[in-house]
Amino acid sequence: MTTWIDAREATLPEIAAFAERYPFAILPVGSFEQHGPHLPLDTDNRIAERMALETARRSVGMVLPVLNVGYAWVWRGHPGTLTFRFDTYMAIVRDIAESLAGWGVKALFVLSAHGSNPQLVKHAIRELIHERHDIRVLNSLYLGLDTMLAEAQSHRWANDIHAEEIETALMLAIAPELVHMERAAADYPPVPDDYGRSELSMGHIMRSGVFGDPTQATAEKGRRWLETGAARTAELWLGYLARHGLYRPEGA
């Protein structure tokens, strides 16, 4: 038996046998929201899903279907946005964790490709899941961004990445048919002093919807960054499982 499975394609006997041996799940979480004129609304979901599959291949666990609506409050009112409220999102994460605990899953990795999600997941774990002793939850954005930012040829907008070089490169590696490079253009919206210190969000100051320079993106960088991200994320997950005495790879 391989140490990972795509749960979406598994049958009842397959998932039951897998969960018995490897009671670990990876939930990719993304967002359905604008990514400018050159990337699709589904961008974060595609990245989350692929990062989860690549992470699982390098570690252990069943990859669940992507939770494809996230916390996208900043884009509310902009066409294409779907967002849950803060408390709705927390309740969904709790319900998924409880569903899994109900059939014996011991650890869940909520793996995000959307920057606003981990904060809510953190509170869901603390406030809603902490009293359960039958399932542990690890929560993180995919790792490797520091390396990707260091290797990127464009500079970062403020403190965020959105529809710029990194996301565009990852999408060129994952779903090139959905990337319209002929429409990609750099955009660095000015940052008011109270940005991040008031209700002002990216949605208020956006222009094209891009924050950075997507024109520097290539599929080759995307493939390399996907590899870096998945390798580092798998290491985090394996370390977490080992520290809690849940799993150690054979021969390790």
Ligand SMILES: [Zn+2]
């Ligand atoms: Zn995104």
